[in-house]
Amino acid sequence: MEHRLANTWWMTVNEKKFIETTLLSDLRIDGRRPFDYRRLTIKFGRDDGSSEVQLGQTHVMAFVTSQLVQPYRDRPNEGTVSIYIEFSPMADPSFEAGRPGESAVELGRIIDRGLRESRAVDMESLCVIAGKLVWAIRIDLHILDNAGNLVDAANIAALTALSTFRRPECTLGGEDGQEVIIHPPEVKCFTF
Template sequence: MEQRLANCVQLTVNEKQFIENALLSELRVDGRGPLEYRKLSIKFGKDDGSAEVQLGETRVMSFVSAQLVQPYKDRPNEGTLSIFTEFSPMADPSFEPGRPGESAVELGRIIDRGLRESRAIDTESLCILSAKLVWAIRIDIHILDNAG
């Protein structure tokens, strides 16, 4: 059964009890205290647009590419941003090769929503020539090690 990333996860009674006990004990599975952050590391790759990010024991490789395209007719002054995620079977035995699973799609949506709602990417700044030419940005994220 594939894990769900959204806040609608159905927990068993034992899982709920484990989480409640862990919170009361100020205990985390990885040994961190309740207010400690995971260590963050970002390494830029040799290829343009590539980077490896590590947060705790979770590792991802990302690739950013861009191409000039015609804008959508209903958004003539905006470029586009597309995010694609892939869970490597090496990252977690529950991931299968092939089409992206539900977790990969959900993670892509979460990242996409986070970038859009934070306005981290100004899609209007991706416009080169109104109604004629905009940048289409593509972000590919490959999960190499899944540690939560």
């Protein structure tokens, strides 16, 4: 993204003229009018916690997983949510394979902040044993095609994957009542 933005300052005369003509004709490059939305398509995966979003030509896949971890000391009753983003070099020529670049880190922060500030995930509901075990939720976002509006597409993908995610049921057992038993998805636990 940063590389792409940097290149917008160095336009040829023909590129500038094309943009001016397009703006004056009330059309965008993709044929939409100035206030037309991109077409949104959401597909839910076979597995819980997965989705595929296409916003215009931008394409993002999301997967949500969880694991039991120790909570942070300053938040012993809250679980965690982490965002991981993979930019495929095939999605955009400016993306590089390997370690996440500044663009991926920035996009991850935007998605993370949006989820936290909107309270889309109840962090206290992720607590299993206060101060000992909480659920750590991981959201993996794979950018498959970048044709603009990546923040919205990634946010929608993260939220739709979260909406279908079901953390595993668990109960406490053992002699001291502090042993966590994780049940498979097909087993439903009821407490009365």
